[in-house]
Amino acid sequence: MTFPFLPVGIDHVVFLVDDLERAMRFYRDVLGCRPGYTYPALGMEQVWFGSSLIVLWDVTHPGAASAVPAVAGGRNVDHVCLATSPFDHDDLRAHLASHGVEIVREAMHGGARGMGHSFYIHDLFGNKLEIKGPAEYPDGRG
Template structure:
């Protein structure tokens, strides 16, 4: 039997313009920055997870660190990420998107419960804000 995975520590998106992406994730979505440099920016995602924005093509070579080598990685196309939000926060999110002239691409009310708002970041990545009930392990109330 495999040891148990405890959760997702990092979620990575690849962006065309790091300044535009930083503006979107910090100012529109309100994420708290942890670290940034010319090829990446890192944001808090709740108590035990981070979002890393990498400039597309900036991680194609191995990176040597004092502790070892980070293998190359990259992605292309419109990547998808979903962020957990409280159901009662949806009206505030809609108002915030209006304030920043962000178009909600789609809204889905799921049969099993929960609602998702979909929008695009400046690089075209699909960002979903999902309320509890969407998945069996995402209960009606946030922990």
């Protein structure tokens, strides 16, 4: 079977939190993460864990309206971002369609490797996955 990309690894994981300051202290002081990018309009902070990013998204912030868990006490992971080799966007669209997988959204986003094109899908169990190609240009906020 041929694929439009090769797996590279996990780029980032997005955790939903309800106290961003407390979460940042935990990831910094307990796990040794160092500060990453910040997105104040979204209520989002990123921390580096080695070469991967952990994204902390404050569900109490107005910018996180799409991230709020559907049920109190429900999920606390918004999505996992899968890093890939370069891919042709049309080939990936065709590949996903051939497997009956709907593309929920396409976007240009930052990640552990910089800014790149992303395709958001759901697996068979409802888990949101972001398929992200390599950086098209560095994020520039080192």
